[in-house]
Amino acid sequence: QVQLVESGGGLVQAGGSLRLSCAASGVIFGIDTMGWYRRAPGEQRELVATITSSGSPNYADSVKGRFTISRDNAERTVYLFMNTLKPEDTAVYYCNADFRKWGDRWGQGTQVTVSA
Numbered sequence: 001q002v003q004l005v006e007s008g009g010g011l012v013q014a015g016g017s018l019r020l021s022c023a024a025s026g027v028i029f030g031i032d033t034m035g036w037y038r039r040a041p042g043e044q045r046e047l048v049a050t051i052t053s054s055g056s057p058n059y060a061d062s063v064k065g066r067f068t069i070s071r072d073n074a075e076r077t078v079y080l081f082m083n084t085l086k087p088e089d090t091a092v093y094y095c096n097a098d099f100r101k102w103g104d105r106w107g108q109g110t111q112v113t114v115s116a
Contacts, residue, residue: 022095
C-alpha cells in the first residue's frame with residue numbers, strides 16, 4: 001500500500017508565504033499526476049494545482065501568479081509554494097497522487113490560515 005503525508009501548513013499574515021510538502025511512501029510502482037486541493041470552511045474541495053510526471057503544471061485561476069507547484073520524482077515529493085497569501089486562501093490543503101497499480105490516494109490534509 002501507499003500513503004501521502006503533508007507538512008508545512010500554519011498561520012501566516014496576508015501577503016506572506018508558506019511552502020507545503022507532500023511525501024509519498026510505501027510500495028510505489030510509479031506516480032503519475034500529483035496535486036493539491038483545498039477545502040475552505042463551508043465549501044467543497046477544489047483544485048489548487050496539479051503537475052504531471054513530466055513536470056507540466058496546471059493552476060486554478062484564483063492562484064495563478066501566486067502559487068507554484070513542483071515535484072521531485074526521486075524523492076516522490078510534491079511541493080506547493082504559496083506567495084502573496086490572502087485570507088480567502090484559508091483552507092485545509094490536501095495532497096493527491098495517482099499511483100500506478102494503487103490508483104488515486106489522498107493525504108490527511110494540512111491547515112493553512114491567513115489572517116487579515
